[in-house]
Each structure stands twice: as C-alpha cells, then as structure tokens.
Amino acid sequence: MKRLINSIVALLATVALLFFVRFQLESNAGLNNDKTVVFYNFGDYIDPDLLKQFEEETGYRVIYETYDSNEAMVTKVEQGGTTYDLLVPSEYMVQSMIKSDLLRPLDYSLLPNFEHIDSRFKDLAFDPKNRYSIPYFWGTLGILYNPEMIDGKIEHWDDLWNEEYRNKILLIDSAREVMGIGLQSLGFSLNETDDTALMVATAKMKALMPNVMALAVDEIKMYIAQGEAPIAITYTGEAAMAMEHNENLVYVVPSEGSNMWFDNLVIPKIARNIEGAHALINFLMRPDVAAKNAEYIGYTTPNKSAIPLLDPEITEDEAFYPSDETIEHLEVYQDLGQEKLIQFNDLYLEIKMEPR
Amino acid sequence: MIKGERLVNKKTIKWQNIYLVLMFVVLYAPIFYLMFYSFNAGGNMSGFSGFTLEHYQTLFADTRLMTFIINTFIVAILSALFATIIGTFGAIAIYYARQKRHRQLLLNLNNVLMVTPDVMMGASFLILFTLFIKIKMGFMTVLLAHIAFNIPIVVLMVLPRLYEMNPTMITAAQDLGATHGQTIRNIILPSITSGIFAGFFMAFTYSLDDFAVTFFLAGNGFSTLAVEVYSRARRGISLEINALSTLMFLLALILVVGYYFIQVNEQRRKEKGAV
Numbered sequence: 290m291k292r293l294i295n296s297i298v299a300l301l302a303t304v305a306l307l308f309f310v311r312f313q314l315e316s317n318a319g320l321n322n323d324k325t326v327v328f329y330n331f332g333d334y335i336d337p338d339l340l341k342q343f344e345e346e347t348g349y350r351v352i353y354e355t356y357d358s359n360e361a362m363v364t365k366v367e368q369g370g371t372t373y374d375l376l377v378p379s380e381y382m383v384q385s386m387i388k389s390d391l392l393r394p395l396d397y398s399l400l401p402n403f404e405h406i407d408s409r410f411k412d413l414a415f416d417p418k419n420r421y422s423i424p425y426f427w428g429t430l431g432i433l434y435n436p437e438m439i440d441g442k443i444e445h446w447d448d449l450w451n452e453e454y455r456n457k458i459l460l461i462d463s464a465r466e467v468m469g470i471g472l473q474s475l476g477f478s479l480n481e482t483d484d485t486a487l488m489v490a491t492a493k494m495k496a497l498m499p500n501v502m503a504l505a506v507d508e509i510k511m512y513i514a515q516g517e518a519p520i521a522i523t524y525t526g527e528a529a530m531a532m533e534h535n536e537n538l539v540y541v542v543p544s545e546g547s548n549m550w551f552d553n554l555v556i557p558k559i560a561r562n563i564e565g566a567h568a569l570i571n572f573l574m575r576p577d578v579a580a581k582n583a584e585y586i587g588y589t590t591p592n593k594s595a596i597p598l599l600d601p602e603i604t605e606d607e608a609f610y611p612s613d614e615t616i617e618h619l620e621v622y623q624d625l626g627q628e629k630l631i632q633f634n635d636l637y638l639e640i641k642m643e644p645r
Numbered sequence: 646m647i648k649g650e651r652l653v654n655k656k657t658i659k660w661q662n663i664y665l666v667l668m669f670v671v672l673y674a675p676i677f678y679l680m681f682y683s684f685n686a687g688g689n690m691s692g693f694s695g696f697t698l699e700h701y702q703t704l705f706a707d708t709r710l711m712t713f714i715i716n717t718f719i720v721a722i723l724s725a726l727f728a729t730i731i732g733t734f735g736a737i738a739i740y741y742a743r744q745k746r747h748r749q750l751l752l753n754l755n756n757v758l759m760v761t762p763d764v765m766m767g768a769s770f771l772i773l774f775t776l777f778i779k780i781k782m783g784f785m786t787v788l789l790a791h792i793a794f795n796i797p798i799v800v801l802m803v804l805p806r807l808y809e810m811n812p813t814m815i816t817a818a819q820d821l822g823a824t825h826g827q828t829i830r831n832i833i834l835p836s837i838t839s840g841i842f843a844g845f846f847m848a849f850t851y852s853l854d855d856f857a858v859t860f861f862l863a864g865n866g867f868s869t870l871a872v873e874v875y876s877r878a879r880r881g882i883s884l885e886i887n888a889l890s891t892l893m894f895l896l897a898l899i900l901v902v903g904y905y906f907i908q909v910n911e912q913r914r915k916e917k918g919a920v
Contacts, residue, residue, distance in 0.1 A: 337709065
C-alpha cells in the first residue's frame, strides 16, 4: 500500500516537473501575449526559422500545427472544436471548401504583397479573382527517370510507350493523373468529358500497362532514388526529394501538357485572429521570405519577385521553373461533378485490370 | 549440482536457443538499423558515410518537437495513472459482481473496448466532444480519451491477480471486524500490487504510441509526438526522427531495467522475510 502511494506521489512529481519544463520551453518561444495565429499546414512545409522571424517582427505568436492530407484537414475544420487561422489546402480542396462555405473572403487591403505573385498564377478556375486563396507553392506532374539505367532520352508522354521500357515504369496510383496522361498524349484537355475521347484515352493507357512495373504513391520517390526502377511518373515535390538522394535523376515536364497543382493559403470561416492570419499571409508573400522558404522546401514558388533572389542553378532548371511555353500547356484540374468522377474511376479501374 | 546443470544445458542449447536468438533478431533488427543511421553524416538512410551527432543537435534545438515530446509524456503518465486508479477499482467491482452472468457481461463489455479499432474510438470521441459535451480540443480532450481507452487494459491486467488472491483472507478479515475500506487497503490492494503496476506500464505504453485517437482530438496548439512524426513523414522521415527514436528506445530500456531491479529487490526482501 505504501509502495502504491509512493509511486503515485513520484509520478505526480514527474508530471509537475514536465509541466515546468514545458512552460520554460514555451516562454522561450515567446509566449508573452495572447496575439496568437494558428497555422495548420502540411508537415514540414515551411522553414521554421521564418515563423520565428515573423514572431519577432510582428509580435504575433504562431502556433504551428500539421496534417498529412487535405481530407484529414477538412474533417477537423468541419468538426469544429479547434481554431485555425490559416490553412494550406490543394486546389481541388479549395474549390470544394468554397462550395461548402468553409472559407472567408480575403481582405486585399491587408495584403499589399499580393503584387509579387506571378500573374500567370492568379485568377485560376478553382478560385476566380483569388477571392479566397493565394498560391503558396505549385508544381507539376512529370516523368522522373534515371538516364544511367535506360537508353535514350524521355521528353514526351509518347516516349513511355517505347517497347524497350517493358516493366520499367512506376505509375502514380490515381485516377485523374493516369487518365490525364492518356488524354494529353492524344492532344485532349485534362478536363475533357467527351465519352469518345475518354474511351480512346482509356484504350491508349491500357496499351501502356505492359510497360508498367507497379502503381504506387508515396513509395515512388524511395524506389526510384534507390534504383529499383528506371522511370517513374510523379509530382515535382516528390521528384525533388528523390533527386536529393540520387543526383543522376532527371525530371521532365512534357511540353505537350501536364497537370499543374497548387497548394494555397486560405483563411477558414472559423478563424479567430483574422488580422493576424492576413499579416502572416502577407509576410509569406514578401519576396525574401518566399525565396528562403522555397529554398528550404524545394518546391516551386509562384512569387515572381522571389525568383531573382534564389540560386540561379535552381531557377534555371526547367523541370522546376518551366518555360512559358510549357506553362501555357499546363492545366489545372477542374471539378467534373460526381457523375464524371465515377466514370473516370471506372475507366481507371479497367486500365488497372488490364492484363500485363 | 552445477555440473549437472551444465550437462543439461549442453544438450538443449541447440534448436531452442537458435530459435530464440532468431526471434529477437527479427524483433530488434529494425530498431537497431534505425538507431545506426541516426549517426549517419550522409543525411539519408541509403548509405553510411560517416559518424556525426548533428541530428541529435538539431533534435534538441527543435523546441517545437521538444514540446511535443513533453506533451506526450505528460499525457502518458497522467492518463495511465488515472486509468490505473479507475481500472483497479473497476476490476475489484467486477470481481465482486454477485452473479456470474453479470460478471461475464461486464468483462465482455470491457473486452469489446479492447478490440475496438483506435480510429473508431477517435472518431466517436471527436463527435462526443464537438456535438454533445463541448470542450475545446487540446490537452483535456486528449487526456480524457487516453484515460478512457487505457481503463480496459488496466482491468485486464488487474483481474487475474484478484482471482489468484486467497479469498479466505478476505473472509478472515471480515470475521475479525474489518470494514470494507480496511479490507481493500490492507488485504486486496497489497496482494494485487504487481498487477496494478503491470497495468500502469501497459497503459503508459499504449498512451505513448497512440496515433489515431490523438490525431482526432489534438488541437489548439496541443499535439503529441505520434501525430507530428506522422505528418512529417509526408516529406520523408529525416534522420532527426531516427535520433529521437534512439533516445526514446534508450529511455524505455532504462525504465524497464529500473522496474526489473525494483522487482528483484522486492523478491529478495520477501525471501529474507520468509527465512
């Protein structure tokens, strides 16, 4: 009995000590006022030094929380119970959040740095006039390959159908991406909904299946970096990470067209500190801040004025900062509606089932 | 006697021991692999290129992560403590349930919670705390949920000890005029102490590594290690996480060794007392 009571006392003492240490840590981090901004972002998707810099410059305190997928984030926002002042959804999620009335229109009088955003990335179909969102980072879908493991160069989607690449391609496991490759290699739009076009694209992708080694998602970057497969179809961000580990890799955005994705800064309806959220957005759009952030994360920044501040070796790389001509052919996914989405998924399933 | 033991050992050393060694290699290989690369200067896990402590430095400089580690431990200790107290009395109540049918029913209800998937627990708590009992997400919600899912574990660890207890002791105590409180304090609790400790440690580890429930209930700046590591994994796990895992593993090892010595000491004392 005495032992039990002693243990309880010891445990409570430990907890008190931990609370004390935690309090110390937080007061070091600047917990001196209640001007807090809660920033809910993908994990490791901002340079942590920038948050400190923002706190020092403005006196706001940032609580940085993380999520791993758009869907998880929306669940928490919809359920309530927590305050978030700033979110970073991808473009399709921005569209659906606008539809379900979860976002607050931005006040541009508080966002003078918006002028630094490249006008090519303003006023896009998923959020006309940027009423709710501002692009944070953007990227493409492309082909990542290891020139040491295959003969020849890959520059276009059509090169994938080469018979030499039998069982050598890692394909991203996602309906719209796979259908999109079929559509674009035939000269259609990514958002094509015409039945005949979809049938032709499906047939074309079925013909690619013998070349496909596996359908995967997050594992792709690891497999290609370690030389398990010579060719992969994946996103810029994933490609950048794989290239960090393996210098031989080459990333190509086919000039005939590809998908272009955006992660965007938005303020949800449930936000409390609206002024602070605007201040943080404005801070993140400042050229020097955007440049520092882009260098840390390795994704492509939509901030025009930040590009001259970046290492020219990065910005001259056409894979990550594509030429105007390529950008013209890039397309953003549009919401096709439930019916078409089901059709896309069914056709994708047919492609997947194609015997190899 | 020593000679005899040796002979026996020589005969049985072969397959059993090889099997045992193999089993532990399977269990520990991934952990040691991870620990090994936490000292890698190369920055990734594809090849070892030199020794460095840099990842440990970045780990300790990362105050955000340090706060989450402390949060994790506060929640684990407190939730395990409360769950142990509640669960122990729950187990005693189940033990004393008059009819066997009732007892079985209570025990089954307890077991259902043991096998309920974490994700469902998390989602139900989320709905409970946002729709019915409105509490702001954060420390309290996480703690309450952890206490709740820890209780069944404690009950399962304590109950067998109660059945091992000699029931005549209780009858004797009652015959001698002990009140209920005295019986619990002087007879029941001392004889189930080891079960209570086992329950506490099980609950502690369950809480420490819980991801699903915590993910739904964290918020307002409060989060735990599991949630943070999971969201970082999107960009590939950095070696900082390896360093963290190494330290956590060592801490767990120290705790277990400490607990072992306490037990050994206790046994020795008991043996001496018996002599």
